[in-house]
Amino acid sequence: MYSKETTCVHNQQQQQGVNTPIFTSTANRYMGYDEILYPRNFNTENQNAIVDKLCRLEQGEAGMIFSSGMAAIATVLFSFLKAGDHVLFSQEIYGGTVKLIEEEFPKYNIAFDFVSSADIASVESLVRENTRIIYTETPSNPLLSVVDLEAVSAVARKHSLISVVDNTFATPINQNPILLGIDIVVHSGTKYLGGHHDLCFGAIVTSHRLKEIIYQSALNFGGSLNGLDCYLVERSLKTLALRVEKQNASAMKIAAALQENPEIATVYYPGLQQHPNHEVAARQMKGGFGGMLSFELEDVEKTEAFLNRLQLIIPALSLGGVDTTICQPSKSSHANLPEEERLALGIRDSLLRLSVGIEDAADLLKDIETAMKS
Ligand SMILES: *Cc1c(COP(=O)(O)O)cnc(C)c1O
Numbered sequence: 607m608y609s610k611e612t613t614c615v616h617n618q619q620q621q622q623g624v625n626t627p628i629f630t631s632t633a634n635r636y637m638g639y640d641e642i643l644y645p646r647n648f649n650t651e652n653q654n655a656i657v658d659k660l661c662r663l664e665q666g667e668a669g670m671i672f673s674s675g676m677a678a679i680a681t682v683l684f685s686f687l688k689a690g691d692h693v694l695f696s697q698e699i700y701g702g703t704v705k706l707i708e709e710e711f712p713k714y715n716i717a718f719d720f721v722s723s724a725d726i727a728s729v730e731s732l733v734r735e736n737t738r739i740i741y742t743e744t745p746s747n748p749l750l751s752v753v754d755l756e757a758v759s760a761v762a763r764k765h766s767l768i769s770v771v772d773n774t775f776a777t778p779i780n781q782n783p784i785l786l787g788i789d790i791v792v793h794s795g796t797k798y799l800g801g802h803h804d805l806c807f808g809a810i811v812t813s814h815r816l817k818e819i820i821y822q823s824a825l826n827f828g829g830s831l832n833g834l835d836c837y838l839v840e841r842s843l844k845t846l847a848l849r850v851e852k853q854n855a856s857a858m859k860i861a862a863a864l865q866e867n868p869e870i871a872t873v874y875y876p877g878l879q880q881h882p883n884h885e886v887a888a889r890q891m892k893g894g895f896g897g898m899l900s901f902e903l904e905d906v907e908k909t910e911a912f913l914n915r916l917q918l919i920i921p922a923l924s925l926g927g928v929d930t931t932i933c934q935p936s937k938s939s940h941a942n943l944p945e946e947e948r949l950a951l952g953i954r955d956s957l958l959r960l961s962v963g964i965e966d967a968a969d970l971l972k973d974i975e976t977a978m979k980s
Pocket residue numbers: 674675676677700702703743747772774775793794795796797806807808
């Protein structure tokens with residue numbers, strides 16, 4: 607087996623070209639062929655090339671690629687659930703996933719609980735007779751809490767639950783949930799895997815057995831990715847390790863510097879010794895602590911002016927790309943939450959979430975410090 611850097615670059619498939627040829631055909635000859643080739647059958651060469659690479663990066667047996675992260679997440683959940691089932695979710699998960707659960711599950715009589723994943727003991731006490739899935743995300747958005755994945759997988763195994771982890775923030779370069787006993791990894795490829803703010807896709811990696819179940823539902827839900835975008839994903843993956851390693855290093859530098867800055871009240875970054883889950887993070891994020899960090903200005907009144915004064919860093923939604931972006935979760939990703947709920951999650955107006963890109967870390971830091979001072 608090769609290192610992740612090498613795996614990102616090289617395809618295992620034997621083909622003449624260094625890159626997989628773009629295959630866009632939706633009508634394909636069937637006579638004399640065993641398999642019906644069709645994009646929504648998730649079986650084109652472009653789809654297979656990406657899946658093969660992601661499986662090797664995530665150390666899983668099988669995978670699939672989807673047209674968005676939400677298509678991947680919705681397909682995984684609905685392929686295992688039926689009326690009367692119950693699911694445990696951690697509290698701090700992606701807003702779109704929360705919306706899916708709260709708006710769709712009641713229509714199908716699927717019950718759920720949101721629990722603080724920091725407290726694995728309380729998670730176990732909420733497992734019911736009909737609980738089927740335990741679903742978490744680490745590091746979380748936007749406070750970068752770290753969930754102990756070995757503890758989650760232990761609870762899942764004990765109660766025969768399917769464990770699912772959204773590994774979007776960590777990327778397979780930094781963290782491999784399957785090696786920690788997790789059953790299914792999901793990704794919003796729109797973020798780090800794509801990495802250039804120009805692609806929307808999702809992915810899953812799991813065992814052969816679970817993939818077969820997900821695959822049968824995926825054929826019905828139809829969230830496949832087209833050949834042209836697959837080609838761009840394949841190109842993006844070649845630089846994934848390179849990008850993430852740079853983002854890890856820059857985020858660490860920026861987090862450490864911001865922590866010393868008197869204008870800043872708190873920094874949230876799992877790589878800092880002071881982070882409440884640093885020990886767990888160091889144990890399970892073997893590749894690095896990621897490119898996401900959050901911080902709060904000492905003076906909340908200055909937040910908007912600070913964002914306006916940034917010259918280099920772009921106030922924008924989404925994350926994980928080569929350009930550094932920043933957002934104020936209370937006014938963007940979490941704006942629809944009632945204030946009370948938002949504050950209960952620890953998301954105050956003063957909180958800013960930074961997605962560190964691949965620019966020079968010193969330039970980024972200077973941009974932040976200048977905007978804070980003036
Ligand atoms: C963006 C995101 C998603 C949703 O992915 P889309 O590609 O936008 O559908 C899911 N999980 C996390 C952690 C995300 O950041």
